[in-house]
Amino acid sequence: MKCVICNSPHVENKLVEEEIHSGQDIVIVPIEVVVCMNCGERYYDRRMMRFLEETERKIANKQMNLSPVGKVLRPTA
Numbered sequence: 001m002k003c004v005i006c007n008s009p010h011v012e013n014k015l016v017e018e019e020i021h022s023g024q025d026i027v028i029v030p031i032e033v034v035v036c037m038n039c040g041e042r043y044y045d046r047r048m049m050r051f052l053e054e055t056e057r058k059i060a061n062k063q064m065n066l067s068p069v070g071k072v073l074r075p076t077a
């Protein structure tokens with residue numbers, strides 16, 4: 001397969017961290033997707049889309065065990 005964005009043939013299955021936003025919070029979910037090594041475009045198949053939707057729903061309903069890994073900071077005025 002070729003990347004539809006940059007036409008590069010260098011696409012690989014990679015473990016990446018998907019960020020799911022939930023209110024003010026960000027949940028980092030490790031997933032394996034096809035990534036373009038040239039431009040970084042990620043390709044999600046149907047199964048992965050469903051998995052992410054399901055994960056989003058679980059996070060929204062607080063049905064997933066989560067632990068903090070860092071802080072989100074912004075400059076003080």
Ligand SMILES: [Zn+2]
Binds near residue numbers: 004006007041
């Ligand atoms: Zn690309």
